[in-house]
Amino acid sequence: MTNVHLVGGLDIAELTFFAFFLFFLGLVWYLRGEDRREGYPVEDDLSGTAHGGTDTDSLFFKPAKTFSLPHGLGDVTTPTANDRDELPTNVLPRVWAGEPLDVTGDKLTSGLGPASIAQRADRPDLDMHGTPRIVPLRAIGHPVDVHGNDVDPRGLPVYGLDGGKAGTVKELWMDKAESCLRYLEVDLAGGAGTVLMPITMARVSRDGVTTDAITGAQIASVPRTKSADQVTLLEEEKITAYFGAGYLWATSERAEPLI
DSSP: OTTOOSSTTOOHHHHHHHHHHHHHHHHHHHHHHHGGGGOOOOBOTTTOOBOOSOGGGTTTOOOOEEEEOSTTOOEEEEOOTTOOOOOOSOBOOOSSTTOOOOBSSOGGGSOSGGGOOOOOOSSBOBOTTSSBSEEEGGGSSSOOOOOTTSOOOTTOEEEOTTSOEEEEEEEEEEETTTTEEEEEEEEEGGGOOEEEEEGGGOEEETTEEEOSSSOHHHHTTSOOOSSSSOOBHHHHHHHHHHHHHHHHHSSHHHHSOOO
16 A cells, blocks of 8 residues: 555646646637627628527627627627628629629728728727817827927928829828827818828828828828818728728729739
């Protein structure tokens, strides 16, 4: 009886390894269930059937959870796997199965392909104080200016990728939470109003502001904002998608293969 080993060769190192393995396995299982709450469509790969947290899916899908939004913006319940956006109607009919979608009308505002958007809330993004996060400098209550070593874009001409002049920079829009510029407010030529241009898609020099995303004429058709001093989440999505789609559809040369 002196050679009896209740656990054989099991030692602390092995116990630690097994405990970590079981913990990590449980963590992955938990996270894979939680990420179904993020709202993206969770569908069966073969049938396309949407899952939604029913009893049959309880091993993989969590029950709906309600999140209380800050600043009195109400509650949001997820998952939203069965809440789908409307299918686009501005597409050309397919000749054969698997053919890529093509659109009718203005491709830059089509909402398809590189112009796709997410249906975000049609309200401004808010900072920690509950005020609009992205606003023009004129709406900020304290002095904010461009550093003396940088080029101030205000008053400079704005050109498209083809060299066409669209207007001049009227104002700068700042992200108060990140203390950085987000948009240039472009005063269009001929008194056609103003549009926002993402600063990430613009190159600023002493000679002017140039974007390589769209042409000068197309800048005039950038989606507008409802307010002169605010931009909503949905409007930001549409503006960014418009410029992003230009990298494929701004010119006919971009939309065709090189060979």
